[in-house]
Every structure is written in structure tokens, then in C-alpha cells.
Amino acid sequence: MDCINKGMEGERLHLVFGDVTLGVHGSFKGKEFAYIFSYVTGGPESLVINGMEWLYRTPRPTFWRALTDNDRGSRFQFKSGMWLSADLFVNYAGVMVAVDGAEITLPRAPENNQYTGHERAGSLAITYTYEAITQPAAQVMVSYLVNQTGEIEVKVHYHGNRELPELPVFGMRFIMPTCADRFVYEGLSGETYPDRMAGGVPGIYEVEGLPVTPYLVPQDCGMHMDTKWVKIYRSSTLDNRTRKAEPSAIRFSAKEGNFAFSCLPYTAAELENATHIEELPPRRRTVMCVYGAVRGVGGINSWGIDVEPEYHIDAGKDIIYSFCIS
Amino acid sequence: MEADIRWLDNPEVFRVGALDAHSDHRFYMREEEAQDGKNSLVQSLNGIWKFHYSENVPSRPADFYKEGFDSAGFDEIKVPCHIEMAGYDKIHYINTMYPWEGHFYRRPAHSLDGTKEWEGMFSQASYNPVGSYLKEFDLDKELLGKRISICFEGVEQAMYLWLNGHFIGYGEDSFTPITFDLTPYMREKGNVLAVEVHKRSTAAFLEDQDFFRFFGIFRNVSLYALPQMHVEDMWAKPALLEDGTGSFGLELRISMPNETIGRAEVTLTDREGRCLLKRNMPLPGNEKAVTGEGTEIICKLEGEKIGKVTPWDNHNAYLYPLFIRLYDESDRLIEVVPYPIGFRRVEIINKVIYLNGKRLILNGVNRHEWSAEQGRCIGRKEMEQDMQIFLRNNINAVRTCHYPDQIPWYEMCDKNGIYMMAEVNLETHGSWQKMGAIEPSWNVPGSLPQWKEVILDRARNNFETFKNHTSILFWSLGNESYAEENLAAMYRYFKEKKDGRLVHYEGVFNNRSYEDAISDVESCMYATPDEVRDYLTNEPKKPYLLCEYMHDMGNSLGGMDSYMKLLDEFEMYHGGFIWDFIDQAIAVTDEVTGQKVLRYGGDFDDRPSDYEFSGNGIVFADRTEKPAMQEVRYFYGLYQ
Numbered sequence: 001m002d003c004i005n006k007g008m009e010g011e012r013l014h015l016v017f018g019d020v021t022l023g024v025h026g027s028f029k030g031k032e033f034a035y036i037f038s039y040v041t042g043g044p045e046s047l048v049i050n051g052m053e054w055l056y057r058t059p060r061p062t063f064w065r066a067l068t069d070n071d072r073g074s075r076f077q078f079k080s081g082m083w084l085s086a087d088l089f090v091n092y093a094g095v096m097v098a099v100d101g102a103e104i105t106l107p108r109a110p111e112n113n114q115y116t117g118h119e120r121a122g123s124l125a126i127t128y129t130y131e132a133i134t135q136p137a138a139q140v141m142v143s144y145l146v147n148q149t150g151e152i153e154v155k156v157h158y159h160g161n162r163e164l165p166e167l168p169v170f171g172m173r174f175i176m177p178t179c180a181d182r183f184v185y186e187g188l189s190g191e192t193y194p195d196r197m198a199g200g201v202p203g204i205y206e207v208e209g210l211p212v213t214p215y216l217v218p219q220d221c222g223m224h225m226d227t228k229w230v231k232i233y234r235s236s237t238l239d240n241r242t243r244k245a246e247p248s249a250i251r252f253s254a255k256e257g258n259f260a261f262s263c264l265p266y267t268a269a270e271l272e273n274a275t276h277i278e279e280l281p282p283r284r285r286t287v288m289c290v291y292g293a294v295r296g297v298g299g300i301n302s303w304g305i306d307v308e309p310e311y312h313i314d315a316g317k318d319i320i321y322s323f324c325i326s
Numbered sequence: 327m328e329a330d331i332r333w334l335d336n337p338e339v340f341r342v343g344a345l346d347a348h349s350d351h352r353f354y355m356r357e358e359e360a361q362d363g364k365n366s367l368v369q370s371l372n373g374i375w376k377f378h379y380s381e382n383v384p385s386r387p388a389d390f391y392k393e394g395f396d397s398a399g400f401d402e403i404k405v406p407c408h409i410e411m412a413g414y415d416k417i418h419y420i421n422t423m424y425p426w427e428g429h430f431y432r433r434p435a436h437s438l439d440g441t442k443e444w445e446g447m448f449s450q451a452s453y454n455p456v457g458s459y460l461k462e463f464d465l466d467k468e469l470l471g472k473r474i475s476i477c478f479e480g481v482e483q484a485m486y487l488w489l490n491g492h493f494i495g496y497g498e499d500s501f502t503p504i505t506f507d508l509t510p511y512m513r514e515k516g517n518v519l520a521v522e523v524h525k526r527s528t529a530a531f532l533e534d535q536d537f538f539r540f541f542g543i544f545r546n547v548s549l550y551a552l553p554q555m556h557v558e559d560m561w562a563k564p565a566l567l568e569d570g571t572g573s574f575g576l577e578l579r580i581s582m583p584n585e586t587i588g589r590a591e592v593t594l595t596d597r598e599g600r601c602l603l604k605r606n607m608p609l610p611g612n613e614k615a616v617t618g619e620g621t622e623i624i625c626k627l628e629g630e631k632i633g634k635v636t637p638w639d640n641h642n643a644y645l646y647p648l649f650i651r652l653y654d655e656s657d658r659l660i661e662v663v664p665y666p667i668g669f670r671r672v673e674i675i676n677k678v679i680y681l682n683g684k685r686l687i688l689n690g691v692n693r694h695e696w697s698a699e700q701g702r703c704i705g706r707k708e709m710e711q712d713m714q715i716f717l718r719n720n721i722n723a724v725r726t727c728h729y730p731d732q733i734p735w736y737e738m739c740d741k742n743g744i745y746m747m748a749e750v751n752l753e754t755h756g757s758w759q760k761m762g763a764i765e766p767s768w769n770v771p772g773s774l775p776q777w778k779e780v781i782l783d784r785a786r787n788n789f790e791t792f793k794n795h796t797s798i799l800f801w802s803l804g805n806e807s808y809a810e811e812n813l814a815a816m817y818r819y820f821k822e823k824k825d826g827r828l829v830h831y832e833g834v835f836n837n838r839s840y841e842d843a844i845s846d847v848e849s850c851m852y853a854t855p856d857e858v859r860d861y862l863t864n865e866p867k868k869p870y871l872l873c874e875y876m877h878d879m880g881n882s883l884g885g886m887d888s889y890m891k892l893l894d895e896f897e898m899y900h901g902g903f904i905w906d907f908i909d910q911a912i913a914v915t916d917e918v919t920g921q922k923v924l925r926y927g928g929d930f931d932d933r934p935s936d937y938e939f940s941g942n943g944i945v946f947a948d949r950t951e952k953p954a955m956q957e958v959r960y961f962y963g964l965y966q
Binding site: 303 | 875876918919926929942952953960
């Protein structure tokens, strides 16, 4: 239970070396957090902040955006379609753990028998390796570095491979158990893309609900480029005891450079599958994607001309970015 | 004359019994009415009509127009509205292909040598729906005892008209007002108007626009009572001279009873009411034609000096109230015609277009008339919303793609300084481009003599109806209709008017041999920024604009800055018109969830279709702005 190992304010992280997972517990300035990183699912399985669970399933790298009409027009899917399957089925290939900056032998059973229930640390880093089912396989490494404040720094590294076709996007997808009420972000007004952000006005903006922009055929939407931070608010949970909860927020913030994100009730695959907005399934989750690279939308025509070259994503080059969760 | 159903098949018959196309001026019999716009000379026939739908001509109730016809079996329909939207015929969206693709093999009459197959092509087709409309009405009190005309502002796509059993006329040009004189057969009470509307005729070859294919009476129908003395047509010719003064000319065609006299008073004031010009012209003057029905008089003012004027443009759409008043011999006011006009000058100097001496920049959009609920049958409310969206987002120009719009839109553009490219109702895309390739083997209108008059008539309808609108800077010959002799003749028609406007046509791009014979400007659609640059750096012949660019289908409008930069790079580049303003989609109730949803081509079992290709707006079909709009607002605000 997430409430057992409550740390004292400002104390070092309390680590729980489970047989299958690694628990990290602590509190900071009145905020209590409890994270569980899994060796099986290949990533964090639980991020509880002040009693609210923020994960529905373990986050994964994302390699696809629902095709735009211009993508279809320029036959992007025929060139880069393998990234769709890569997005659907991400192969988790390995994990490494470091405590206070030093790598340790993976502490799963029975290696974890050496520990007690009282392990403390100043920081924990856990790094997962993924292989995309592209041919050849693309490799992604994602590390989660937890410090004593409970902040998680996420470092994402896509290893470029020149044999792979252009990417539509690259990022990390976090699926939350229920629909968010709203999100607030500091970045550009409206929806922006790399080739359509001149008109975006910097500021702090609040977006109610999780609007899906009602294009005639559902397609990628809701992108926000050049974002400093975004806070997502939820007041519902799947916890059978409560269901309704006090509104609570999770914050994604930029670390080195600003990021792009979209926060929608659907995955790219769900959007991709619908020919009309009413075919989308009932809204259940929050799908928060934090992107390190976004392809432009284009606009010259919708029957052949590609997005302008500077707004493509070259899969041959590494994509490295980071952000923080708190 | 009696109606002949074979007119549907014959491109040389497109207008029978109609009055000449004329200016869209409003006329009143009292000053107060001219002030408040309520007009007791007009009786609207909008509303519920009796209606019968038939799948084809042979199965229609051919005698429905006759007096004593028993219409007990008729349904009711709202006028105006599209017949398909009322639930009769299938809703169908298709882009360039002709709507009968895969259903009927058709070649335009005379397009291929020796073929006679066009006879009966539409009049005997197994599928060519007919709407038979009946309207009973009494004349309003104010209309009694006067000459009565009827104006259909839009009937798609061919119509026959009868009053009280008498054949009145026939017309085709779906998007232009057509007027008929009803006086000879008009009664005070118990009139029966019969309109037979055909889904397709030879006009179908000329109206292959990329849109939902509808038919029916889809714009206003009104009766007009004409005062004894009446301005049949007016052509105001304000001009801005290089020294900043104005000059003014006016041509009036006035009808009045034979053997009577009177006068026409013309006044032009500024907005504060200061008089700039006042002229009295005795009627009848020297130029007159006496007929059995009355006298038609032409009177003119030419080259009147006005002094310093405020030029009309997007930043200051200054309009001067012009009034024409007709008085009878006892100096009683018979008719008053208000028409606000602006002074502006469009010219090409060294291959650059100037408006009032300043380089013209077009921050434009193409605009279809559209409403998710009513299709192309829109009202003032939608037009006003559109204008607000234009103003809010720095849009300064509109191309009326690809047909004339409703009259109030032109007035709103005059008033708000929106530069118009006023397009003729013409597109023959499917006749010369097939599967993306230029293949004009049977294109119309081409150089076929039998297809010349019909498109000249469309040009004339457009010119005559809208010639007084200050906002129109360009006449456009239509869209995507290839380029041969008949388009060249249309171009000459507009040029001969010498009205100071430019004449635009994009289609010479596909047939460069007509480059010097058609279009004052080099116009392209969807050229890449580099292609624009190529033209402008290789001995360009004409100023350049993009009549369609930034195809905003779905989530699009990326890379706009690459086009905007061209304005900095080339004086001869004038911007363009985004494709397009509003998504064309139709609101229906979802058969599964019961919620109101938007549907597009192919959602009505309509095939072949081009599906979601009609969703290219910068606003959604419900007029909410797409996210891309902030980019439009930004760039169009930056370049003024």
C-alpha cells in the first residue's frame, strides 16, 4: 500500500527493493510521493503523488501521430508506416538501476535479499532500454532520475539509424487512469506545430477538458510547441474507495530545452482508426505525450507535396531530450 | 412561346424570356423606406411551397403548371432550400469528376465530331430529378396596379417558369439572379406560380465546382413592383484621379410610360451629408426607345469633377452615399435609389498592381457559401458571421469561389473594405483534367461555337449584376475551365467594359498558348514558394498572385511564412487567397448515438465521391475557427 512507507519531510528517499519492482517513497514540503518502477512492464508502473495515481499503464516511447490529411496526401504512410507498428508494440529490452549515482546489480529476486526494508538514498536512477519493431530495430533509452524532492527527471535518447524512414513524431506517452479536468501550460497560444507556430503568443494558458479538435477525419491535433511546463488536473480516480478525489495536479516541466506536448483523451492509434469524430471511443483516459521531435503539418497542397524539408524528422539522427515530472 | 424540354440538352438555350441582367440596386417609392430599408415594393415568396419530386423528366407531372391542375398529391417544401437537404434526392459530394461518373457516359454536345448522342442526354435520362414547385399567392396591397417582376436569386440548375398557366421563361445560371416580367398574366388574387427545376442540364458541364451537388430553389424568391418611373439599370463610375480628386460618371436606363415627362435627380454626398454633386436630367432625354409597353431612356453623366475625395481601401472603406431620384411631371417623387459608392483606382504599372497608388497586397481567402445545416442556402446571419471572422483575422480579400454569392455579401465587402475577386459561375474541371492529368480531348467551353454564348451570358450576368460594387477589384472568368477561344472571348467581354478593374483567370496556366489573350495577371494555384520564385525571376510577363494557396485540409496551414516572405522579395508578388474559408460538411443526427455530427462525401451512400476533400476551411463547418487561424491572423496582420 502506498501509505505504509511515509517518509519524514526532507528525508532521503526510501527504497523498497521488491522482487519484481523497485519502490521509491518520500515526501517533500508536504507533498508525498510513491513511485513503483517495474522490471517486468519496463518502466514506472505507478506514480502516486499526494495519494493520486497518475499512471494507468507503463509509459512508452511514441513513434506515431495520427496521419493528417496532408500526410495522407503526400503518401507519408507508405514511406514511414513501419513507425505505426513500432508505436503499437514497443519491445522492452533491458533495465539498469543506479543508487546515489552508482550502478548496482539489478536488485530483483534473489539479488534483493541483501536489502532490508530500511534502505535510504539521495537519488535513484533507473534506465530502460526499448527496441522498436522497425527493420532495423531502433533503440531508445529512457532514464528516470528521482531526487529527494520527488521530482523525476526523464531523459530520453533515441538512437538514430540511417536505414529508417522519417519519423512523424518522437516522444514519451503517459496514459493516466481517468480523463483530466483541464490542463494549464506556459508556452504558445493555441495549437502549434514546427511550421505553424509564428502566430502563437507566449503566455500561460488553461485548456478545459481534453478537447479533440474536430477535423472531419480525426487526425493528429492538440500539439503545443515550445512549452516550459504543463500541469494536468484530475479529480477522478479508479480507486474503488474514492473515485472522486480532490483535484490534484501533475506537472511536466522543461529541463534543458522546452518541449512539445499534446494532452488528449486518445492515443494516436485510436485517432487513426476513426473516420469521424463520433467513431472515437468514449473518453476514459488522459493521453499525455511529451515530444522531443515533431514533424510539421505542411500546407502547400494535400495531394502530394510534402511538409517543407526543415520540418521533417530524420530518423538517422539521435534525438535527445529531457523533462521533469513532479 | 411554349416551354421545350429539349432545352435541357441544348447548350445554345440557356435563357428564355428573362429580363436583361441588370444592376442589383434597391429601389423604393418613399424616402423613409430608402432610409430604413423596409421596402413596400417587395413581396417575398419565400416560405412553404407545394412540391413534387420526380426521378426523371418522363415521370414528372408535366401538366402541373396548368390552371385547374389537382395538386392534392403534392408535398410541401420550404423555399429556399436544397431539395436533397429536404430529404428527396441523395446528397452527393464529388470534386472534379462529373457527378454522373460511372453512372452515365456523357460527352458535351458538339464536343466530339458527328455525335448526336446529346439529344435527350438530360431530358430523357432515367435519372435526372425534377422538382415541381407550386406557389399560390395574392399580391400585397402596395404592389397592386404596378408592373410586377419576379427575381429568383438562385435556382440550381435549370428552371422553367409559368404564371397562371402561361409560360414565362427558362433559365440556367444557378448562382446569378434572374428576373422575369410577370405583368401580363398577373392577377390581384389567386395567382399560381409554377416552377419546374431540373437537377441537370447542359449547365451541369459548366457547373462542375468542387462541392456538394444540389438542386432546387436555394436562394430568395421575390416579387418586385416597379414604380411608373423606374431605374431598370444603373452603372456608377466613380474614379480616383492621381491628384486625389474624384471624377464621377453614371449611366441610367430608365423606364417610364410613353408620352410622359419628368426628371432624374442625382446627388452624391459625403458621409456627413455635404453635397459633392447634384444634377438634374430631364426625362425623357435624347436617347430613348419607345415600345408598346413604355419608353426606355438612357441618360448619362460623364466625367463630373468631384474635388478631393477620401479613397476607398481596406483600411478606410469610405463610401459616399449616391442617390438617384425620379420625379414625375408634377415633381412628385416616384422612385428613390440609394447606392453607396467608393472612389478607388486599380492599375498595373511596370507589372505591379496598385490600388490608389499603393502596391496591392491580397491577404485573401476563397469563400464558398456554406452552412452545415442548410448547405449553400445561407442567410444574412452567416454572412455577417463570416465578415466578423474576416475582420477579426486581418483577412482583406475574398474570391467568390466559383460562382457569384448572394448580394448582401458584396454590400458587406464594400462597407468593410474587403477586396473582391468576383468570379463567374463557371467550372468545367472534369472535362479537361482526368486522374490529375491534363486531358482536354472533349473539354468545354473550349473553342466550340455552340458553347460560347452561354458562358458570355454568365459573364454578362456577373458584370451587370455587380458592376457597381466598389469592393470588386478583379473580375474572374471562373475556375479551372481550361483556356481556349471561348474563355478569350469572355476576357474580351470584361475588358471592353473599361471599368478600371482587372480581369483574372488562372486556367491559362494549363494552356500557355492563350497567355497573352486571357488574364491581366499571372495566377496560379498551389504553386510552391520556389515555383513562384521561378516565375518571378525569369522574365515575368505579368504581376503574380495565387488564386488558391495554403490548402487548409484538416490540420494544415504549415509553412505560411514561406509564402509571406515572397511579398518582401518581389514587388510583383501580390499574395493570394487561402483555400478555403469554411469546411463543407453536413450536420446530421448520428444513427448510432443520436448526437449531432458532421458528415462528408461518401456518408450518404453517394458514389463516386471525394470524401473528406471538401473540408479545407480555416473555420469548421459550424464556423468555429480552426487552430490554424491564429497563424492566418498573425501573418495577415503583419503584411498589410
